[in-house]
Amino acid sequence: MKVTIQDIAKAANVAKSTVSKVLNDSPKISKETKTRVREIMEQMNYTPSSIATRLAKRSSHNIGMLIDMARESEYMNPFFLNIISGIESVIGPMKYELTIANMQQDDPERNVINRLVRSGRIDGLIANNAIMSEDMVKTLNSLDFPFVTIGEFHSFPVPWADYDNAEGGRMLTGHLLDEGYRDIAFIGGEPLERIFTKRHQGYRQALLEAGIPYREDRTIHGVADENHGYQAVLELLRSDHPPDSLVCMNNYSAFGALKAIQQAGIAIPGEIGIATFDDYPFSPHTNPPLTSLFIDTFQLGATAGRMLIEVMNQPDLPYPSLLLQPKLNIRESTLKRKAGLE
Amino acid sequence: MKVTIQDIAKAANVAKSTVSKVLNDSPKISKETKTRVREIMEQMNYTPSSIATRLAKRSSHNIGMLIDMARESEYMNPFFLNIISGIESVIGPMKYELTIANMQQDDPERNVINRLVRSGRIDGLIANNAIMSEDMVKTLNSLDFPFVTIGEFHSFPVPWADYDNAEGGRMLTGHLLDEGYRDIAFIGGEPLERIFTKRHQGYRQALLEAGIPYREDRTIHGVADENHGYQAVLELLRSDHPPDSLVCMNNYSAFGALKAIQQAGIAIPGEIGIATFDDYPFSPHTNPPLTSLFIDTFQLGATAGRMLIEVMNQPDLPYPSLLLQPKLNIRESTLKRKAGLE
DNA sequence: TAGGTTAGGGAAACCGGTTTCACAACAAAA
DNA sequence: TTTTGTTGTGAAACCGGTTTCCCTAACCTA
Numbered sequence: 001m002k003v004t005i006q007d008i009a010k011a012a013n014v015a016k017s018t019v020s021k022v023l024n025d026s027p028k029i030s031k032e033t034k035t036r037v038r039e040i041m042e043q044m045n046y047t048p049s050s051i052a053t054r055l056a057k058r059s060s061h062n063i064g065m066l067i068d069m070a071r072e073s074e075y076m077n078p079f080f081l082n083i084i085s086g087i088e089s090v091i092g093p094m095k096y097e098l099t100i101a102n103m104q105q106d107d108p109e110r111n112v113i114n115r116l117v118r119s120g121r122i123d124g125l126i127a128n129n130a131i132m133s134e135d136m137v138k139t140l141n142s143l144d145f146p147f148v149t150i151g152e153f154h155s156f157p158v159p160w161a162d163y164d165n166a167e168g169g170r171m172l173t174g175h176l177l178d179e180g181y182r183d184i185a186f187i188g189g190e191p192l193e194r195i196f197t198k199r200h201q202g203y204r205q206a207l208l209e210a211g212i213p214y215r216e217d218r219t220i221h222g223v224a225d226e227n228h229g230y231q232a233v234l235e236l237l238r239s240d241h242p243p244d245s246l247v248c249m250n251n252y253s254a255f256g257a258l259k260a261i262q263q264a265g266i267a268i269p270g271e272i273g274i275a276t277f278d279d280y281p282f283s284p285h286t287n288p289p290l291t292s293l294f295i296d297t298f299q300l301g302a303t304a305g306r307m308l309i310e311v312m313n314q315p316d317l318p319y320p321s322l323l324l325q326p327k328l329n330i331r332e333s334t335l336k337r338k339a340g341l342e
Numbered sequence: 343m344k345v346t347i348q349d350i351a352k353a354a355n356v357a358k359s360t361v362s363k364v365l366n367d368s369p370k371i372s373k374e375t376k377t378r379v380r381e382i383m384e385q386m387n388y389t390p391s392s393i394a395t396r397l398a399k400r401s402s403h404n405i406g407m408l409i410d411m412a413r414e415s416e417y418m419n420p421f422f423l424n425i426i427s428g429i430e431s432v433i434g435p436m437k438y439e440l441t442i443a444n445m446q447q448d449d450p451e452r453n454v455i456n457r458l459v460r461s462g463r464i465d466g467l468i469a470n471n472a473i474m475s476e477d478m479v480k481t482l483n484s485l486d487f488p489f490v491t492i493g494e495f496h497s498f499p500v501p502w503a504d505y506d507n508a509e510g511g512r513m514l515t516g517h518l519l520d521e522g523y524r525d526i527a528f529i530g531g532e533p534l535e536r537i538f539t540k541r542h543q544g545y546r547q548a549l550l551e552a553g554i555p556y557r558e559d560r561t562i563h564g565v566a567d568e569n570h571g572y573q574a575v576l577e578l579l580r581s582d583h584p585p586d587s588l589v590c591m592n593n594y595s596a597f598g599a600l601k602a603i604q605q606a607g608i609a610i611p612g613e614i615g616i617a618t619f620d621d622y623p624f625s626p627h628t629n630p631p632l633t634s635l636f637i638d639t640f641q642l643g644a645t646a647g648r649m650l651i652e653v654m655n656q657p658d659l660p661y662p663s664l665l666l667q668p669k670l671n672i673r674e675s676t677l678k679r680k681a682g683l684e
Numbered sequence: 685t686a687g688g689t690t691a692g693g694g695a696a697a698c699c700g701g702t703t704t705c706a707c708a709a710c711a712a713a714a
Numbered sequence: 715t716t717t718t719g720t721t722g723t724g725a726a727a728c729c730g731g732t733t734t735c736c737c738t739a740a741c742c743t744a
Contacts, residue, residue, distance in 0.1 A: 004730055015694045020732055029690060047460035051397045052730035055699050059395060069427040077623070080423040084410040084595075088444045097463065099404075102430045118389035120700095121439065255627045281419065282622065285597045287629025324380045347699055348709055357724045372722060394700035397729050462730095689742070698733080706725085714719070 011044060012037045023048060052064070062097045063087070063308065064122035066112065069102045076128075079281045079297040083150065086301020087126060094309065096123075098101065117145050120330050124308045129153050129160065129194060146311040148304050157319045157334075159311050161303040164323040165195055165277075168293045169202020171328045172247050172275045175291065177210045179336045181245035181273050182205050184212075187232045187257060188224030188249030196224075196249065199277060203247055224249035229256025237264055245273035251280040254290055256300045262287075273334040288332035295326050345388050350461060354379045364566050365390055378618050404439045405429070406464035407651065408454065410473050413446045420622045421639040425492065428643020429468060436651065438465075451478045466650045471502065471536060488653040490646050493537065499661045501653050503645040506541055506665040507537055507619075510635045511544020513670045514589050514617045517633065519552045521678045523587035523615050526554075529574045529599060530566030530591030538566075538591065541619060566591040571598025579606055587615035587676070593622040596632055600675075604629075611677040621671050630674035637668050 005023075009016040014037065021029045022037040040046075056058050065087065067076070076083070088098055097120060103112050113136065117121050125140070129151030137156050140147050152162040176184050186203050189196030204214050220235060222228035229248060233256070236242050248254035254276035258268070266272055268288055276283070279294035303322055311317065347365075351358040356379065363371045364379040380584075382388075396402050407429065424663065430440055441464060445454050456480065458464050467482070471493030479498050482489050493502040516527050525578070528545050531538030546556050562577060564570035571590060575598070578584050590596035596618035600610070608614055610630055615670055621636035 006730075016730090017695075017732075017734095018693060020730095021693085024732080031522045033692080047456045048732055049397075050461040050463050051393060051402060052699090053732080055391075055393045055397050055701085056730080056732040058699070069423065069430060073423055073427060078420055080426075081411065081414070081419045084422075084442060085444070088411060088442070092444055098442045100426060100430070100442055102427070102434055114389045119392040121392050224711060251624070255624070258627065280624065282593070282597070282624035282627070285600065285624070286627050348700080358700090358701075359704095359725080360723060362700095363723090366702080370722065375722080391700055394729095395702080397731085398700080398702040400729070685744100687725105689740100690727090690732090691740080692738090694737080696734090696736105699731090701727080703727090706723105708723085709721085711718100711720075714716085 002049075003044050005048065008041055008044060008046055012040045031133045046226075046266055058120075059122050060120055061095060062099055062122045063091050063305070064099045064101055064116050064125045066101050066103050066116070066125060066127040066131065068105060068128075069095065071105065072128065072130070079295075082297035083301035083304075086298040086303070087302075087305040089298070090302050090305035091309065096309075103131055105255070109133060109139065112136075112141050112144075116144060119205045124312050125150075126150060126304050126308055129162075132158075144315060146308060146315060147320075148308045148311065150300060150304050152198065152321070152323075154194065159307055159319045159321060161300060161307055161322045162324070163295045163300065163326050165198035166202035166205065167192040167323075168277060168295075168326045169199040169247070170206045171202075171326065172277065172291075173203045173206035174210075174329065175248070175328055176245045176273055176275055176334060177206060177212075179269075179334055181334075183218070183243040184211060184247060185220065185232075185236055185243040186247050186249075187220050187229055188222055188253040190223065191221055199249065218243060223244060223251045224254075226252045226256035226259075227338075229253035229255070230260045233260035233264075237261075237266075242272075244271070246275070248274065248276040250278045251276055251283055251290070252291065254283075254292075255286070256285060258290075269333055269335040275334050279329050284329075284331060286333075291331045291334040292329055293326045294329050296324070299324060345386050347388075347390065347419070350379065350386060350388055351384055354382045380457075387575045400462075401537070402462055402465050403437060404441055405647070406441045406443055406458050406467045408458070408467060408469040408473065410443050410444050410447060410470075413447060414470065414472070421637075424639035425643035425646075428640040428645070429647040430643075431640070432644050432647035432651065435476065438651075442632075443471055445672055451475060451481070454478075455481050455485075459485060466490075466654045468492060468646050468650055471504075474500075486657060488648045488650060488657060490653065492642060492646050494663070494665075496536065501649055501661045501663060503642060503649055504666070505637045505642065505668050507540035508544035508547065509665075510619060510637075510668045511541040511546075511589070512548045513544075513668065514619065514635055515545045515548035516552075517670060517672065518587045518589065518615055518617055519548060519554075520674060521611075521615060521676055523676075524554060525583070525585040526558070526587045526589060527560040527574075527578055527585040528562055528589050529562050529564065530572055530595040533563055533564065536655045541591065560585060564595075566595045568594045568601075569597035571595035571600075572602045573598070575599045575602035575606075579603075579608075584614075588617070590616065590618040592620045593625055593632070593634065596625075596634075597628070600632075601627060604677050611675055615676040617676050625671075626673060628675075633673045633676040634670050634671055635668045641666060 005016045005019050009019045019037055024035050101116055125147035127149055132149050134155055139160055149160040153160045207214050221230035243312040246257055248257055254274055261268055275291040277293045279292040283290040283292045307320055347358050347361050351361045361379055364376050443458055467489035469491055469492040474491050476497055479500055491502040495502045516658050562574035573600040588599055590599055603610055617633040619635045621634040625634045649662055
């Protein structure tokens with residue numbers, strides 16, 4: 001039924017090793033033979049079995065992307081396709097494929113590693129730093145298996161690509177300061193969450209540079225969803241001197257904050273300013289439009305892809321890592337407070 | 343280096359065929375041998391090569407998802423991870439993997455088919471109906487290759503899963519009518535676009551049922567992005583009697599419309615109501631919050647996955663297809679016009 | 685013209701599994 | 715006791731390619 005290399009060999013009256021060499025454009029085959037064999041392939045509509053090729057070549061030509069779908073759904077949804085597209089844009093032209101795998105929270109890591117890595121399904125792995133445990137890193141390293149994390153990884157030297165979250169925190173906070181805000185709260189993020197610590201660090205840095213003392217009670221920890229943003233603002237508003245502005249961990253938490261502030265009848269940006277990380281495609285459309293920190297997630301994916309290829313080709317390279325710079329999109333939600341102060 | 347089935351066979355002092363049978367839990371192997379061999383596998387940390395297995399079993403155990411990343415990026419971004427998760431939720435437990443492949447616009451279809459299908463990389467395909475040309479369907483059918491499209495497919499009998507777009511159009515329009523709106527415009531969508539025709543058909547149906555004549559000039563065709571929504575509203579407002587409400591093809595076009603209306607100083611929903619397809623996660627957060635038609639994209643993915651498995655197992659089944667029902671999320675942007683009329 | 689290169693292609697082993705079939709050993713039936 | 719059946723295992727072919735190594739013919743060089 002399906003036409004194989006044997007059929008081609010028979011039809012062309014050559015050995016199948018010769019056909020294989022034609023497929024790989026070996027210099028040991030004459031021009032004439034090549035064109036003849038190729039014509040026959042064309043005629044017989046032959047496509048080599050990639051499975052067989054991979055077995056023989058001992059390479060799956062497949063890149064794995066590992067995510068925790070249930071958990072990341074909220075957070076990555078708006079960007080996921082961009083990241084994937086970015087990865088594909090670099091690995092696709094190199095004839096690699098992309099396999100998306102789900103890692104459930106209850107999945108013992110060994111399981112994932114076995115299923116994907118040791119079984120030879122993939123040649124390299126890209127994963128969010130959130131699901132990359134240290135154990136997993138150790139196991140991957142012990143197998144000499146190439147991988148890159150999306151998101152900075154501090155506890156270990158591994159190759160990673162990320163946006164500069166600390167700088168982002170500085171930019172957002174600095175922008176609010178520039179606009180005349182002085183009492184800036186930080187909403188969302190768990191204390192031990194990696195991405196939170198970086199962002200928060202930039203926030204503190206900007207305050208420090210502006211000579212404004214950091215206040216513990218101005219950071220409202222939590223999962224950074226809409227509900228938390230909402231509750232956080234309610235909590236802040238209960239105090240005698242609520243902050244005059246907010247930096248939110250992401251758009252959802254900013255939405256919650258927005259809602260709470262509006263319900264309280266407080267003017268944005270008149271009385272309170274809001275800036276947020278992660279410029280989701282809809283943040284220009286809120287009321288008022290949200291000043292937010294844009295991250296080119298396509299670039300992030302592409303960078304991770306490039307790094308992975310690099311690591312795969314030169315396994316002995318020192319761990320590369322790359323910080324991309326975010327971009328501040330200034331919108332109405334942080335319009336000058338100065339005006340009101342004067 | 344890597345431990346193979348041979349190594350296990352040698353260590354267990356059995357033939358490799360026996361090891362293979364243990365792997366597949368063949369009833370022909372005795373309990374004792376099974377446990378003994380399994381212990382050795384455990385000890386030697388053996389994981390079978392999935393590539394070899396696939397070659398021998400003539401099945402890749404891999405499902406392909408084909409999309410045009412560049413083109414779909416805008417439209418599918420907010421849902422993509424959900425769809426993927428849905429697919430994974432059904433194929434994952436059946437030990438299938440998911441390969442995401444990009445189909446560029448300039449890619450001749452034969453290329454994709456060869457690369458993915460004839461090379462044996464995937465056992466089944468899921469694709470958006472937008473990129474499934476009739477030629478592609480024909481080729482896939484001629485290869486007896488199982489596939490499912492996400493999105494209704496009319497020109498051909500193929501298995502597909504979709505939301506009921508016509509019913510959605512009816513629901514949105516019907517809702518506006520219920521609220522007292524009478525002159526409803528439809529914004530966005532190209533005349534030949536499949537998804538548009540269905541949605542528009544529901545819109546017309548609702549008008550018909552309400553005894554309101556359909557007006558050609560109330561449909562503003564276009565690509566359904568923010569800019570088009572914006573321009574469309576400008577155009578509508580130029581007329582002497584602008585419509586009193588809008589149904590938008592998607593959230594982006596609704597955003598554009600929103601912006602144009604607000605800039606013109608027209609009240610929503612006081613003077614004009616807006617309802618839109620596709621309840622993006624941020625439509626509750628616009629100003630005013632957008633009434634929109636929710637589509638459970640996880641379910642859509644899961645349904646497509648289930649159908650594909652079904653088609654793969656029983657190729658001779660008549661083409662199944664499934665319409666899921668959308669859900670109307672009523673928000674402020676369509677509050678009763680009746681009030682204003684009385 | 686002998687000896688050494690080089691170019692082109694074939695045979696066979698191999699990648700790591702699966703599957704078919706033969707067969708030995710033992711049990712049950714006649 | 716012979717026949718028939720059953721159970722458990724192994725040998726070898728196979729999946730569809732790649733790679734190594736060898737061979738032959740033609741071409742060079744002295």
